[in-house]
Amino acid sequence: MFAAFMLNTWITPSIVAVIASVVGFFVVLRGAAFVADAVPQGAFAGAAGASLLGISRLAGLAVFALAGALGIGWLGRRSRRDVATALILAMMLGLGALFLSFSRQYSQEIFALLFGEPPGISATEILPVVLLGLACVLAIAVLYRPLLPTSLAPESAAARGISLAGIELAFLVIVAIATSMTLPVVGALLIFSLMIGPPAAARSLTSSPLRAAGLSVLLALATMWAAVAAAFQTNWPIGFFVGVGGALCYALGRLAARWGRGRGRTAATG
Amino acid sequence: MRLAGLACLIAIALAVSLAAITIGAILSTALLIGPAAIALRLTRMPALATLAAAGIAIAATWIGIVLAYDSFTWPPSHHGWPVSFFIVALIFAGFVGTQVTGRRRRAG
Numbered sequence: 168m169f170a171a172f173m174l175n176t177w178i179t180p181s182i183v184a185v186i187a188s189v190v191g192f193f194v195v196l197r198g199a200a201f202v203a204d205a206v207p208q209g210a211f212a213g214a215a216g217a218s219l220l221g222i223s224r225l226a227g228l229a230v231f232a233l234a235g236a237l238g239i240g241w242l243g244r245r246s247r248r249d250v251a252t253a254l255i256l257a258m259m260l261g262l263g264a265l266f267l268s269f270s271r272q273y274s275q276e277i278f279a280l281l282f283g284e285p286p287g288i289s290a291t292e293i294l295p296v297v298l299l300g301l302a303c304v305l306a307i308a309v310l311y312r313p314l315l316p317t318s319l320a321p322e323s324a325a326a327r328g329i330s331l332a333g334i335e336l337a338f339l340v341i342v343a344i345a346t347s348m349t350l351p352v353v354g355a356l357l358i359f360s361l362m363i364g365p366p367a368a369a370r371s372l373t374s375s376p377l378r379a380a381g382l383s384v385l386l387a388l389a390t391m392w393a394a395v396a397a398a399f400q401t402n403w404p405i406g407f408f409v410g411v412g413g414a415l416c417y418a419l420g421r422l423a424a425r426w427g428r429g430r431g432r433t434a435a436t437g
Numbered sequence: 438m439r440l441a442g443l444a445c446l447i448a449i450a451l452a453v454s455l456a457a458i459t460i461g462a463i464l465s466t467a468l469l470i471g472p473a474a475i476a477l478r479l480t481r482m483p484a485l486a487t488l489a490a491a492g493i494a495i496a497a498t499w500i501g502i503v504l505a506y507d508s509f510t511w512p513p514s515h516h517g518w519p520v521s522f523f524i525v526a527l528i529f530a531g532f533v534g535t536q537v538t539g540r541r542r543r544a545g
Contacts (some may be wrong), residue, residue, distance in 0.1 A: 244535045250474045254532050257467035261525030264463060268519050 176399075179293060180391045183352045184361065186300045188387030189307055191362030192344040192380045193338065195370060196318040201249055202239055202339070204359045205256035207346045209235040211355035212263030216257050219270045224280075225292055228350055232343035233258055240339045244332065282406035283354030296348045303345050310337055315376060354406035357413075360388060364413025368420025372427075386416050466522045469495050473529035497527040498501035 194203045211230035217227025235255055242251035267277065307314070316324040317334045325331050349358050365386035369379040394408035449469075456465035476489035501524035508518040 242533070242536060246474065246478075250470055253466055253470045253530055254474065257471070258529040259464055259523050260463040261467070261519075261522040261529075264519045265522040268516070411440075 175293070176395065177392075180352050180395050180405075181388060182297060182300050183349045184387040184391035185384055186345050187349045187353075187361045188301050188383045189304060190341055191382060191387075192366040192369070192383050193307070193314060193318060194342065194362055195366040196315075196336070196376075198232070198339075199342070200359065200363050201252050202236075202335065203342060203346075205239070205252045206232050206235050206342055207350050207355045207358040209256050209259030209263075210343075210346055210350060211280055212259045212266060213359070214350070214384065215263050215266040215270075215277065217391045218276060219266050223292075224351065225295060225347065228347035229344070231259060232347045232350075236339035236343035237336070240336050247284040272435055279354070280351065281354050281356050282345050282404040283350075283357065292351075299344055299348045303341055303348075306337070306341050310334065310341075314338065352405075353409050354404070357406040357410040360410040360413030361390065364416040365390060371420045371424040390416060451472045461521055464524055467528050468498070471525075471532055472497065475528070475531045475535050493528075493531065497524050497531070501527055 191203070194200060209388075210228045213227040213229075213231025213234075214224045214282070215227075217224050218230070238413045239248070239252050239391045242255065245251075313324070313334050317329055317331055321331055345362075346358065349361070353361055366379070366383040368386055369383035373379050373382060390412035392411060394405050394412055397403070397408045398405035449483070449519070453465050453469065456468065457534075460468070470531040472490040475493055476486040479489060480486050501520055504523040505517055505520040511518065
C-alpha cells in the first residue's frame with residue numbers, strides 16, 4: 168500500500184482533500200451546497216467533451232466548471248439562485264448527454280470520472296493541480312477578510328461597503344477551480360460529500376471560524392486517507408468510501424455537538 | 438399549512454419519480470423548473486402562469502422531438518442527437534431569453 172508507485176496515489180488525494188475542505192468550509196457558511204453539487208456534475212460534461220475532441224481532460228473540466236459557475240452567478244443575480252443553478256445544471260448535463268452520444272468508446276474513463284479513482288490525476292497533471300490548488304488557497308487567504316462577513320451577515324457587510332456581487336463572483340470562480348482539480352480523484356457524483364461533510368461537521372463542533380476551518384481540513388484528510396486505503400484493499404470505487412466518510416463525519420459531528428450541548432446544560436443546571 | 442407543504446412535497450416526489458422513469462433524470466429537472474420559471478417571467482397571475490408553464494413544456498417537448506428526429510441526417514455521424522439535449526437546450530434558451538428581455542423592460 169505504501170510502495171513507491173503508490174506515492175502519487177497518496178499525494179494527490181491529500182492535496183485534493185485540503186483544497187476541497189478549505190473551499191467547502193465557505194460553501195457551508197454561505198449555504199451554497201447546491202452550487203457545489205451542480206458545478207462538478209456540469210463540469211463532468213466538459214471532460215466528456217474534451218475526450219471527444221482529444222484535448223486534456225483537466226482543460227475540459229476547468230472550462231465547463233468556470234462557465235457553469237459564472238453562468239450561475241450571472242443568471243442568479245437576475246432570478247432566484249436555485250432556479251438558475253438547476254437550469255444551468257440541466258443544460259450542462261444535456262450537453263454531456265450529447266457528447267457521450269457522439270463517442271461511445273470511453274465507458275471505463277467515464278465511469279472513473281463519475282465515481283473517481285485515487286490515481287485519477289496522472290504524473291504529468293500533478294504540477295498543474297498543485298498550482299491550481301495553491302491559487303485556490305491563496306485566493307481564499309486574500310479574500311478571507313471580506314469573504315467571512317459576507318457569508319455570515321451579508322447586509323452589514325454590504326453596509327460596510329464590501330461588494331457582495333464581486334465577492335460572490337470570486338467565490339464561484341474559486342469553487343470552479345477547486346472542482347476541476349478534485350473531480351478526477353473523487354468523481355463528479357460524490358465530490359460534494361467531501362466539500363460539505365467535513366466542514367459541516369467541524370462547524371457543529373466549534374464556533375470559531377479559524378478553528379472550524381482547521382478541523383474541517385483534518386476531518387477531510389482523515390476521510391480521504393481512510394477512503395484511499397479502503398479502496399486499495401477492496402478495489403471498490405473510492406467515491407463510495409468518500410461519500411460514506413463525508414456522511415459519517417456529518418452524523419458524528421451532529422451527535423457530538425448534541426452530546427456536548429446536553430452535557431453543558433446539565434453542568435449549568437447542576 | 439404544514440399539511441399543504443407535505444402534500445406539495447409528495448406531489449413533487451410523484452412527479453419526479455414518474456418523470457425520471459419516462460424521460461430521464463436530466464429532463465425531469467429541466468421540465469419541472471424551466472417552464473414554470475419562464476411562465477412566471479411572462480405573467481404574474483398564478484393560474485395563467487400554471488397554464489402557460491404546461492403549454493411551454495409541451496411546446497419544448499414536441500419541438501425537441503421533431504429536432505431529434507431531424508438530427509439523424511446531421512453531422513458528425515448517422516445516428517440521432519439525444520432528444521433530452523434538444524428539450525433542455527430549448528428550455529434553457531427560453532429561460533435566458535426571458536431573463537434578458539425582462540431586465541431590459543425594467544431598465545427602459
